[in-house]
């Protein structure tokens with residue numbers, strides 16, 4: 001049910017998961033879920049066919065964890081964009097399969113110094129998915145942001161509709177964004193939006209696959225919708241021309257705009273649940 005594999009060498013251990021409810025693949029580098037396919041469904045997560053497995057670089061696809069900051073280094077200290085979690089090797093603390101076939105795994109990223117935060121990720125993988133990221137702060141106040149940077153697999157990005165964001169204010173960061181049809185959102189081309197504040201349930205409907213992904217969140221007051229569009233994707237070595245049409249990132253985020261500061265010893269929990277159903281269910 002759980003099997004280690006090393007298709008990209010010893011620095012990139014994978015845990016392969018096979019249960020009566022789903023199959024999945026988890027990279028301990030980044031604590032990154034790479035695949036999750038509930039039985040009878042198309043894969044829910046998109047992995048780039050051009051993903052690179054290189055120390056210090058984030059893996060393109062699945063669910064990278066942005067932690068303990070989202071976006072650029074808040075200290076301008078030259079640290080990696082989207083934090084250190086996705087370029088660190090995590091340890092697998094526990095793994096079990098429950099009687100109903102749900103796989104439960106827990107991973108940890110300990111702090112290297114007393115003032116730093118530590119993190120635990122708990123994954124529940126079955127017909128639906130729950131991701132729970134628990135941050136325990138160290139001895140210093142910490143300006144904090146984080147994300148489940150989920151790459152959802154879609155039949156065709158241009159036939160994807162996102163509902164649940166009506167009336168939510170957003171900031172668009174794509175300088176060359178083309179107009180998108182709104183309410184519901186039909187993303188087209190480059191899109192890079194942070195919706196804030198929003199705690200709503202969001203649905204990602206795939207008209208061709210007749211599938212809806214239902215996202216519920218807690219400990220997250222922002223949501224990012226991102227796709228690089230054709231031109232940028234063609235210039236990204238780990239995406240490549242044309243592959244942008246196979247995914248849409250809909251990210252559960254605690255954004256820097258929220259100005260969350262964790263007190264010494266404080267605990268922050270962010271959860272994202274993904275349920276899969278047919279259109280009209």
Ligand SMILES: O=P(O)(O)OC[C@H]1O[C@@H](O)[C@H](O)[C@@H](O)[C@@H]1O
Pocket residue numbers: 058081082149173192193224226251
């Ligand atoms: O290439 P990266 O670091 O994985 O980031 C991908 C994208 O991640 C999104 O969350 C950001 O809003 C985008 O601005 C960014 O381009």
